[in-house]
Amino acid sequence: MGDSFHEQLQVDSRFLRSDKRLDTELVDKLILQLNRIYPQILNDKEAHRFRNLDVPTGIRLAELLTHLQEKGEEACHEFYRALHLHVEEVYFSLPTRVSRRWEPNGFSRMPLAKERFVLNDRSPWFFLGCFSIAVGLTLLYYCADRQVLGDPSKVLGVTALGLGRTAEELLISYTEDGCRTP
Known part of the structure; x- marks a missing residue:
């Protein structure tokens, strides 16, 4: 060409x-x-x-x-x-x-177009909703009466299901440690 x-x-x-x-x-x-x-x-x-x-x-x-x-x-x-x-x-x-x-030798003759990266394309309301859920779970864990809601550490075990491996291991170990204490 x-x-x-x-x-x-x-x-x-x-x-x-x-x-x-x-x-x-x-x-x-x-x-x-x-x-x-x-x-x-x-x-x-x-x-x-x-x-x-x-x-x-x-x-x-x-x-x-x-x-x-x-x-x-x-x-x-x-x-x-x-x-x-x-x-x-x-x-x-x-x-x-x-x-x-792209040339056959693998080098670019022309600079690639700069892409615009969007860290989060959701609205601030999404962040506020996620934050509210996190605060609610924290309050449930620390302030809930064990006789009314049962053991709040079980909530941590369920919450760990969708997280990464390290966070999941941490939450599950914390849940198990909490169950051992009388």
Whole structure:
């Protein structure tokens, strides 16, 4: 595969036309970027034609890609810049970008997209609920009357079922030690 942006756009065009993430708003952003920053690539008349909302987005995008390929290497390069700027997740999922990430020798030619790690995607209410359960079990264990609820150390034995091995061993040993004392 050649390294020219023109050749890459020919390969990526099919993917870009079928990608549902490129909606009307994003296509308009790309057109405006090319028109405002590089009017020699996309003049006002051409930008108006590609922003016509009477024409479906898929057709407008296909016509834009064809137009850019006709304009040459620089136009294709600036399209990739605009795509990287406005729709980074689409840019890094392009077939030419994915195939260039790994070389046969195992080294990456192109840096991988940085993933955003979410430690907990649940709401604060989930944390509050878990915390409330933990506090409730602690109060049950320390404050409960043995005659009303039975032996609270049995709760620890049941709680240990879903925990990791170390925590489970600790809770079970504590439960057994508690049962030995009169």
